[in-house]
Amino acid sequence: MLQVILAGHTLDRELVKALRAGELPADVEPTPETISAAYARISRYPEPIPELRAQARRDVAASRKSNRMIVFRMGHHSVAEHVTLNFDVLGVSRLALEALEDARLCSYTEKSQRYVTFGGEHVVPAEFDAAERELFGRTMGEQIAFYRSAFERLHELQRRRNPDQLRTKVGRETVEGWAKEDARYALGLATETQLGFSGNARNIEHVIRKLRHHPLAEVRALSQALFDAASEVAPSLIILSDPERFREAFGRDVSDAFVRRNRAAIDRLGRETMAGAPPAPAAEHPRHGDVTLVGGSAEPDVEVLAALLHTGSGRPWDDCRARARALDDEGRRRFVREALADLSEFDALPREFEHAWFTLEVVLSAACYGQLKRHRMMTFTAQPYDPALGLTVPEAMTEVGLEAELRALADRSAGTWERLAGRHPRAAEYALTNAHRRRTLVTLDLREVYHMARLRMDHHAQWDIRHVAGSITALARRVAPAAAALACGKDEFVGMCATGC
C-alpha cells in the first residue's frame, strides 16, 4: 500500500546544535524555511549571511511571509532550491514510478529487481471495478507464479555456468542476482517497489503539481501524499500546488489548466493529426539493434572540435568551425585524444562535448526503460507500452526452455491489457510485463553519451541496457568517429586510452 514518509530535510546548523543541546527555545520552530528566507535576503540586505540566518531563525513567521513574497509573488523561485526534502516512498508500482522519475532534477534510489526477491506484492488499481479486479488479480497471480518457477530454473543455470562464483558469498549473491534479473521479465508493471526520493522544494512543488492531474489514480494519490508531507514542514515553499493556499495568500486563483488538460490535449492532437496518415517511405536512418538515429548535429565531430577551439582561441565561431572542418580524420582524432589526454573514468568530459547532439528512436523493454530513464540529462519522451512491438526475451530464459512459456504469459497479460484498455487506457498498462516494449524518443548530447556508456556498457550493467547503450554509442561513433572515439564502458576505458582508441 502506498506510503510516503518525510525522512529528512535541510535544517540550519545552529538549530541542529540547539536541538542536540536541548537548548531550543520553545517558541522557535525548527523548520527548513529559515534557510531559504535568509538566503533570499542576501540579495538586498548588507548584513553578513550568518546574521541573516540568525534573524530568519528568530522570526519564523516573518521568514515564511518573506518566502511567500519572494518565491511566489516576485517569482524568484530559485530561492526554494536551498531547501532539500527527503522522502521514503513505499508500496508504489513500477508504472507510477515512471511518472515520478520523469522529474529530471530530483534524486532516486530504488529497490533493485536484481538484488531483492519479489514476493508478489502489487498495486490493485483503484480504477478497476470488481470484475476487472478479478481478471487483473488472475493475471498478477500467473505472473508471480511464473517468476518464482523461472527463478529456480534460471538460478540452476547460472550456478552450472559459474561454478567459480559459488565459492564466495558475494559470488553466490551475484549468481542469484543474474537469475532474478532475468526472471523479472515476467513481472508486471503493477509490481510494488520502494525508493528514497529527494529533491529541493522548488522541484518537489513541480512534481506535486504535475502529478496531481495524472491519469492514474495511484499517481494522483502519490502527489497528495507528497504534498501532505512537504507542506507540513515547508508550508511557505509549497503553495503553487495548493489552489486553496494560493488563493488565501494572493487573493486569486492559480491556473492549473495547463497541467490538468494539456497532456491529454497534446495526445488527442497527435492521434487526430496522424489518423489516416500514410506510412512515410523508408528513410535511410543509421540503425543499430533497436536504436535508430533519426536526427542530430549535421557534423558532430566538427561541432565539438570547433567548440574546443572556440573556448581556447578567443576567435569567432566561424573561424573555429572552418579550421575544424579543414582537419582530416586523423587530425581530428589526434586533437580529441590530446584534449582528453588525462581523462580518467571518473572525470566528466569538457562541456564543449555538449555541442554535438543526437536524436534516437529506441524501442525497448519496460525493464530497460526503467533503467535508461534514470539518465536525467537526456531528453526522454515515450509512447505507451505496445504489445504489437513484440517482447524482449532474456537469452537465459530461452536456454532453460522457458521462452515459449514466457511468450504465452506475456500474450495472456496483453489479453488482460486489451480487455481493460477500453475503459482504462492508461491503467490497463499495469497488466503488462517487464518484457513488453514501447517506442521512445531520446535526445542527448555527446557528453551524456560518454557518461551513459561508462556506466551502462560496463560489465556490471544489466544485459538489456548494455545492448541499448552499446547501440547508442555505436551510432554516435558512426557519425562522430573522432569525438566519440573514447566512449566505452568503465571496464574498457583504461585499455582504450592506452591504445589511443
Ligand SMILES: Cc1cc2nc3c(=O)[nH]c(=O)nc-3n(C[C@H](O)[C@H](O)[C@H](O)COP(=O)(O)OP(=O)(O)OC[C@H]3O[C@@H](n4cnc5c(N)ncnc54)[C@H](O)[C@@H]3O)c2cc1C
Ligand atoms: C550497475 C548499476 C546498478 C544500478 N543499480 C541501481 C539500483 O539498485 N537502484 C537504483 O535506484 N539505481 C541503480 N542504478 C542507477 C544509478 O544509480 C543511476 O541513477 C543511473 O545510472 C544514472 O546515472 P547518474 O546518476 O550518474 O547520472 P545521469 O542522471 O545520467 O546524469 C549525468 C551526470 O549529471 C550529474 N547529475 C545529474 N543529476 C544530478 C543531481 N540531481 N545532483 C547531482 N549531480 C547530478 C552527475 O554528475 C551525473 O553523473 C544502477 C546503475 C548501474 C550502472
